[in-house]
Amino acid sequence: MLLWSILLILAGSVFAGPIFRSAGSRTGWLLAAVPAALFLLFLLETGSVMVGDYPVVGIDWIRSLNVGLDMRLDGLSLLFALMITGVGAFILVYAEGYMGKHPMKGRFFSFLMLFMASMLGLTLSDNIILLFVFWELTSISSYLLIGFNHEDKSARWKALQALLVTGAGGMALLAGLLLLGAAGGTYSLSGLVSQGTALAETELGRIALPLILLGAFTKSAQFPFHFWLPNAMAGPTPVSAYLHSATMVKAGVYLLFRLHPVYGASDLWIQALVLCGSITLLYGAVLGLFQRDIKRILAFTTMAVLGLLVMLIGLGGELALKSAILFMLGHALYKSTLFMTAGNVDHETGTRDARLLGGLRRAMPLTALAAGLAAFSKAGFPPLLGFISKEYVYKASSALEASAPLLTVVALCGNAMLLALALKVGLHPYWSRVPERAEGRPWSRFLPRSPHEAPVSMILGPLFLATLGLVLGLFPGFWSAAIVEPSLAAAYGAPVEVKVALWHGFNLPLLLSILTVALGLGIYMVRQRTWRKQSISEKIARRDPERLYDFSFAQFVDKSKFVTRLLQNGSLRFYLWVILAAAGLLIGYKLLYLGGVEASWDPANVGFFEVVLCLSMLAAAAFTAFAPSLLHALAGLGWIGFSIALIFAYHGAPDLAITQIIVETLTVALLLFAARSLPKFRNYTPRGKRTADIVLSGIAGVLIAALALKANALQLFPTISSQLADWSYVAAKGKNVVNVILVDFRALDTFGEIIVLGIAAIGASLCLSSGMGKSGRQYGVSPILCTGAALLLPIFVVLSLAVLYRGHNEPGGGFIGGLLAAVGYLLYSLAHGPEAAERKLLVSPAMMIGVGLLVALLSGLFGVATGAPFMTGGWLPTFSLPLLGAVHLGTPLIFDVGVYLVVWGFSLQTAFALQAHANPETAR
Amino acid sequence: METLVAIVIGALGAASIYCLLRRSVAKFIVGIALMSQAVNLLIFMSAGMTRGEAPLIEGDATTLASGYADPLPQALILTAIVIGFGLLAFTLALSQRAIQSVGSDDLEDFDNTDK
Structure with missing residues (x-):
């Protein structure tokens, strides 16, 4: 059920677009059925979760990395799952009305469902790697949603800011989680948590803590990483209501709850959480007081509440955690309501400026009712849920042994300011007088739109959630045991009995509550008169940590540009210099480090002929490098190539020698074709x-020579050559070991290589597909060449087939055969032109490449068909034929035919293209 | 013999790098051709050079007798030679197209997409 719930929502995300195209304005209602049904299903699980029978899912995913699709629904996960699906269903309905006739509505729903699935996954994951994956997915979907109005530059900027801040935190979190996993020896979240405080005392566990805190603090917008949250209000209101108040920003809080049993007693944990939490609480509330935009006010109060939650978790203990859970639940209900009602106001009046709004209760009675209920809950008036949670906050803070007065004052100030802001957002726009400046002017000209009640879809959610806050507050007894107790048990690390009551008698918390109301009303009154002053807010904004973000962002872009300009300046010469100098230094250092190079010189070991050959190659290298023209260079290259063929031949490599000679021939031919169209050598570089x-x-x-000697002298690993040689005939029925390696032992490599050849042929002919105009060349002029080429062509083809066939046992094979056949056709093409040669070929070279690749692939698949790995050879029983004698037939030979065809086709494809390009107007 | 071949490899490498550093496209292509020769020889030599027989199993024998050249580097080099040929052919085609598009064979002019 756990995995299916996520998959179901993901399916909703995938099909949101098509559903929107056919269902139109019913889309939101239809999609909302998914989380609504899941909400009920999760509700049904409370029974088993209460008694500690947690539903689990365990599916192997990446076993070698210990990453599984492991999920577990304990009390804390259940609470979050209920919030995500419950609020989510109403948000989808709300979005239906709010997005109206937006052309990208389908996409919006898709992103929203994607987020819902990721958030649900995050809270259900029992594997820390899986948790991280969902964690990042929430960041990404948040990015997409904040920047939904992507035509707006500032929305894009703000979305990027949120992504970078939470993404950077996510990186830290990943490191922290991996360290924690290493410390605990498991990636299972429940497994880690069950190890308790012992895990926090390991060295890795200690290092992991600050990293995990970074992740949690950035996600839950704690000071000094808070600034992205108010900016995230650039997203459409359903996004703010859902992601940036009720769910995503609580992911950090969730993680802190989760790890409390591990780190709850650690000093750093307590100090960091209490300090950052209380600063965030006060800072957020104070900044909220100076805002005009009601949505921004809500964003700052969200930040303040997150601060309070973090602070409470930091305090730890049964009471503080219980109050945090209650506060979080209350907040999810009233804050999403307030966001939605603020969205209604925005939607129906066209403004969110608190100074312009007033007297809306007549035009929007239902919105006003929902907002009022939510505001009272937020303000902490009885008998709403907000009241209960606030009572518990005071209970927790005043029950502390040390620093009780200070934290109580912090909580008091924070709550008082939140109360003032609740009144500002939830009551003021509806119940205050119509603003002065509007008097004497008609209402319609004053506001961008004349206000009226929002549609049903936008009323349903706020009304229901606000009423739920009231109901939960009135009857705390009947749900707290089912919801709060199991989640508290998960956060506290041990089962706790919970009795939540609305009325606790006359005690200190009640006194503090009354004090809060008085103080909050006072702040509201004072602020009401000075609401228009902005100077303080601007002063604060200049010192906000966001400036540091702006500064480092600008610096990063600047320095990146500088480095790019420096290193990527467009000069190939410069790139090569950098690469060669760096490689040279590294190789030189390594050679010295390994103790230099020893060169041996034994005259007896070197024949006269070899000395002459090598000396001639040295001369040829110098000649090629300083050649005055391409033709000179070609001569040098040819000399070098044929000399290397001789070296191969001398050292027991006939296959190499033959291949080298044929390739040399083909290379010279290709370069000759190209020489017609390539410009002459020119000297562009100055002498210095x-x-x-x-x-x-x-x-x-010098370094290359030293490297060659070193490589020759060193033998780091035992060679596998002797094994290959031993198996060659016994296992692969071939006597030419080189060929057996190519078509059998390392056939997959060879397959990759012929694919590369195919791609190179396609690339080359595409490059040359548009011909340049040049003077045509007459073919068929020399009768001797024409006749000779025509006579030799069939001989070459027959020869190549023979070489192909015998290659498995004697020098030869597909590579050599293909090249040989190509030489025959190239000769014919030189005499009669490429078109005539292609006609002689019957099929196009491109077709040969394709067929060759197909043949090679099929020969490899034969092994798969018999259940063996790809490219495993299979053989027919040996039989005798007249003339040929004993015949072995097997898939490696078929594979070699594929190689033969590809090499043949490739050589001709490029050669014909180059030749035709040099002479576009081929004549008879 | 190894020392001698090492010197040849070094010389080929040096000549190749010098050509690669030229601004003329045609010289650059010559550099590529030289480099693949040098590297093939380097692989051949680094596995140890035996002035022995080809790695072919004789007559009725079922395994290779000792004293034969190492077959493994040969297999690697054989494909490397053909791939080197493919690389050269592709570079030739690409350079002709590039010269046509840029209107110059000076590699310093090939910088439009980098800026």
Whole structure:
């Protein structure tokens, strides 16, 4: 049920768009049915959760990393799940009315449901990695929702700010959770929590704490990371009501509740939570007093309440935690109501400016009723839920042994200011006189819109949630045992009996409550006269930690631009210099560190011929580097290539020698084609830079030579070659070990390589697809060449087939065969032109590549069909044929045919393209 | 022999890097061709060079006798040669297109998308 609930909401998110297109203005109601049904289902679980029978889900996800889709519904998760689905259902209905005829409404619902699923997942996760994934998902969906009006630049900026702040905190949280997991030896949240305070005393546990706190504080907008929350009001009102008051910002609080059994006794925990919490409480409330926008006022009071909750969790103990849970529940109810009623006011009057609003009770009686109820709950008047929770806050703070007076005063001041703000937001717009400035002018010209009651969808939620605050306050006995007790047990770490009552008799908390009311009313009165003064608020804003965010953001962008300009200046030469110099330094250092290089010189070991060959290669290298033209360079390259083929041949590598010779031939042909269209060598670099280049390449050359010697001398790991050689005939039925490695042992590598060839062919022919105009070239001029090429073509093809067939046992194979066949066609193409050559080929080279890849793939799939891994070879029984003798047939040979076709097709595809490009007008 | 080949590899590498540092596109391509030669030789040498027989199983034998050249680097180099050829062909095509689009063969002019 736990996993399905999340998947169901996610499905709602995915299909919100299509549903909106067909259901239109019923979308919100339809979608709300999902969380509403889930709310009831969660409610049914209270029975089992109460007796400690927690529903769990455990599905393997990434087993090697110990990450599972583990979920667990204990009391705390249940409380959050009820808040998320219960408030969520009304928010969806509300959004239906609020978004009206917004063209992107489907998308809005989709984001909202995505958030709902992530938030639910966060509270249900029992695996800390899973929890982190959902944690980040809430940040991302919050980003999408705050920046929903993405045409507005400031909305985008604010959304990014929220994402960066909570995202940075999320990174810290991840580190903290991993450390905590390492400390506890498990990623299971319940497993970690059950280890209790012992976990907090491990070294890793101690290091994890500040990181986890960073994550929780950024998410729950604690000072000094609070500034993103008021800015998040750029999102549409349903978002503010849901994410930024009732649910997402409480994720941090949730985490703190969760980890209280672990860290509750740690000094850092207590100090950080109490200090940051109380600062946030007072700072948020004071800033709220200086706002005009009723939505911003609500944002600041949310911040203040979050501060109070954090402070209470920091105080710890049964009483403080109980008051925090009650306060959080009350807050979820009244704050989402107040946001929605503020949204109604905004929607129906066109303004949220507290100075302009007044006397709306006539036009919007139901909204006024809901707002009034919520405001009374927020203000802490009996008999509402807010009253009870406030009583418990005072009970908790005054019951402390140390620092009781100070914290009680903090709570008192905070509550008094919250009361004043509750009146400002929940009562003032509806019950005050019509503002002075409006008198003498008609109401309609004064407000952007003439006020009237909001539609049903926008009234239902506020009225219901506000009434719920009243009902829960009137009858605390019958639900507290079912809801508060289990969640308190999870946060406290041990079962606690809870009796919540509305009336506690005449005692200190009641006195403090009365004091709060008096003080709050006083603040309200004073503020009422001075509401228009903004100077103090601006002064505070100049010193707000948000300036630090702005500063570092600007610096970051600035420095990034500088570094980019410095390193990515568009000069390839510069890039190469940086790379080579860095690589050179590292390699040089490493070589020295490893004790330098030893070069041996034994004249007896070196033949005269080899010395001459190598010396000629040195000369050719220098000649190529300083060649005056491309043709000269080609000559040098050719010499080097054929010399390397000789070296291969001398050292027992006939396959390599043959491949090298054919590739050399093809390369020279391609470069010759290109030489027609490539510009001549030109010297662009001044002499000084050229000298520097010579020095750098000289140093690089020395390092490469040293590296080669070092690599030759070192043998770090035992080679697997002898095993490959032992298996070659026995297991893979091939006597040419090199070919067996290519088509059998490492066939997957080879498959990747021929795919690369295919892609290169497509890329090359796309590059050349639009021809440049150049003078045409006459083909078929030389009769000897024409006849010779035509005669040789079939010989090359037959030869290539023979090489392909015998490759498994003797030098040859698909690579060499393909290249050989290509040479034959290239010769024909030189004589008769690429078009004629392609006609001789019957199919296009591109088709050959495709067929070749398909053949290779199918030969690999044969193994899969028999249940073995991809590319496992399969063989037919040996049989005899006349002429060929004993024949082994198996999938590696078919694979080699695929290689043959791809190499053949690739060579011709690029060669024909280059040739045609050099001579676009091919003539007969 | 190893020392001699190492010197050749170094020289090829140096020549290649010098060409890669040129601003002329054609020289740059020559540099790429040289580099793949140098690297193939480097792999060949780093596995140890045996002036022995090809790694082919003789006649009726079922395993390779000792004293044969190491087959594994050969398999690696064989594909590397062909891939190097593919790389060169693609670079040729790409450079022709680029020269046509940019209207210059000076690599310092190829900086429009970077700024």
